[in-house]
Amino acid sequence: MNPNPIGLRAFADPVRMMPDDLPALGGRDAALPRAGTVLALDFGEKRIGVAVGELELRIPHALTVISAVPRVVRYGEIGKLVAEWRPVLLAVGFPVQTEGGAHALAPLCRKFAHELEGRFRIPVRLVDERFSSSSAAAALDEAGVRGRSQEPNLDAVAAAEILRTLFSEIDVAAGR
Numbered sequence: 001m002n003p004n005p006i007g008l009r010a011f012a013d014p015v016r017m018m019p020d021d022l023p024a025l026g027g028r029d030a031a032l033p034r035a036g037t038v039l040a041l042d043f044g045e046k047r048i049g050v051a052v053g054e055l056e057l058r059i060p061h062a063l064t065v066i067s068a069v070p071r072v073v074r075y076g077e078i079g080k081l082v083a084e085w086r087p088v089l090l091a092v093g094f095p096v097q098t099e100g101g102a103h104a105l106a107p108l109c110r111k112f113a114h115e116l117e118g119r120f121r122i123p124v125r126l127v128d129e130r131f132s133s134s135s136a137a138a139a140l141d142e143a144g145v146r147g148r149s150q151e152p153n154l155d156a157v158a159a160a161e162i163l164r165t166l167f168s169e170i171d172v173a174a175g176r
Contacts, residue, residue, distance in 0.1 A: 032125070032170060036088030039081060040163035041116075042129065042155050043092060043109045044068060048078075049155025051163045052085055058171070060163035062156035075119060082120050090122050093129030093162040127166045129158070 035055050042049035046068050053060040066077045092113045095103035110126075117124040 040091040042159040049159035051159035058167040060160040094126040
């Protein structure tokens, strides 16, 4: 039995683990655009949260939530957003368990990222989405949106948290 079923590798921080094939998806070793719009997607089996931000400003904004099924509708809605925002990069939250192990949704998320890259011909970067939903819930709580009232916006705010993580990673890599 493969102890590492989805191909995770450890980086300098042993708790932080990311997929082996990130470079093929515009990962850490690939050059990122310096300017332009980024769409972030918080993939889920029922819903996909979407956020938008500019590489120059590094400010993420929750945008919308897309129903994840049926598939043709999902990609149609994403296509509309791609046409409207003209992103230079797509950031997809990659699910990793708190302790760094493989999450059950990881293979589906990886497939989704590959499909996005193939369908829209835009580089895709997988981003560790650990704590994005809890951070989103806390942000909504702080804004006075509590309990079930959070449900309509939670996935979009989680996508904004994923984008915030990407922007932080870019800043750290640039020594900022």
